[in-house]
Structure formats: structure tokens, C-alpha cells
Amino acid sequence: MSQTLFDIPLKRIDGTPATLGEFSGKVLLVVNVASKCGLTPQYAALEKLYEARKDQGLEILGFPANDFAGQEPGTESEIASFCSLTYGVTFPMFEKISVTGTTRHPLYDALVAAQPEAEGAEAMRALLSSRGRSAPATSDVIWNFEKFVVGRDGRVVARFAPNVAPDDERVSQALDAALSAAG
Numbered sequence: 001m002s003q004t005l006f007d008i009p010l011k012r013i014d015g016t017p018a019t020l021g022e023f024s025g026k027v028l029l030v031v032n033v034a035s036k037c038g039l040t041p042q043y044a045a046l047e048k049l050y051e052a053r054k055d056q057g058l059e060i061l062g063f064p065a066n067d068f069a070g071q072e073p074g075t076e077s078e079i080a081s082f083c084s085l086t087y088g089v090t091f092p093m094f095e096k097i098s099v100t101g102t103t104r105h106p107l108y109d110a111l112v113a114a115q116p117e118a119e120g121a122e123a124m125r126a127l128l129s130s131r132g133r134s135a136p137a138t139s140d141v142i143w144n145f146e147k148f149v150v151g152r153d154g155r156v157v158a159r160f161a162p163n164v165a166p167d168d169e170r171v172s173q174a175l176d177a178a179l180s181a182a183g
Helices: 042-056 076-087 106-114 121-130 169-180
Strands: 027-033 058-064 147-150 156-160
Touching: 027 042, 027 106, 027 169, 042 058, 042 076, 042 169, 058 076, 106 156, 147 169, 156 169
Parallel strands: 027 058
Antiparallel strands: 027 147, 147 156
16 A cells, blocks of 8 residues: 555654654645745634634644745744744644655645645745745645645645735635545
């Protein structure tokens, strides 16, 4: 049997081993995060979403990444402290990983392969271009705070560009559909 998202080895932000298998049967919102990005305030909306929907079976999983303009330079303990003290983050956080390029973590290899294009990607690419930043034209992760929705069965069901906020109606609709689906 081939490896699933649930089997990929991960580490929590405190260094303990983990897999997404711990969250089997739940709906996952997987987000690559950064502490020094213009989108960092999305942490507040992510935490609000988590508080509102965790009892319905939603888990938000944060994966710090320093792939974009060095916007996540901190250590795991600095990141954990920042998230807790600045945004009151209680959803699970994982160790810093790469989400792009040849060093991309296997989790992100699998997520991108399952859902090659993010909803809102063209608008995000245009926004980055207008700010003098280059964005990948391919299916790679565009920037910090890209969001993948994983159904209870471990299949990726939606992907949203970083400019699509956690409280956007499109995200809400994808989460509603995933939460109401059998696992």
C-alpha cells in the first residue's frame, strides 16, 4: 500500500515526532505560516476559526516556513512563543519546514501533487508582482499562509492562495462541505 498523508513523518514545534494520522477522521486546514509577513495577522483569524470549529472536527495545523523573503527567521521556541503571546494560538504547530523547491518537505510534495492550483492564485501572483516580488507560475506554493483543506479521509479537497483569508466565504464553504462529509 502506498504512503498516505497520514503516514508522512513530521515533528511538532516542540520536536516530538508526529504524523497527520493523529488527526485521522478530522478535517484539516494545513497552513504554511510566518511571523514577519504582511499576512501574519491571519493567525488571529485562524485561531478564531479553530476555536469556532474544533468541536465540529476541524484541526488547523501550522507549518512555519522561511521560504519567502526570510519572513520566518526564528527558532521553533521563538516561533511558538510569538504565536502564543501575540495571537493566542492554541492549534497544533509543527517544526519549521520548506514548502517550496528541491528541499520541499514530503508533506507539501503530497499536498501540491493532490491539488496543483490554489483558488485565488492569479490574484495573489498579481499582488506579488505589483510589489516587485516574484511568484512561481507553476503549481508550487505561492507565499506564506497558503491553505490546504484535507477531508476526514485524508484526501486534499481544496487549496486556497495566501490572499484568501481564513474567514473568506470560499474557505467556509469548503470546510462546511468537508465537515459534513463522512470520513
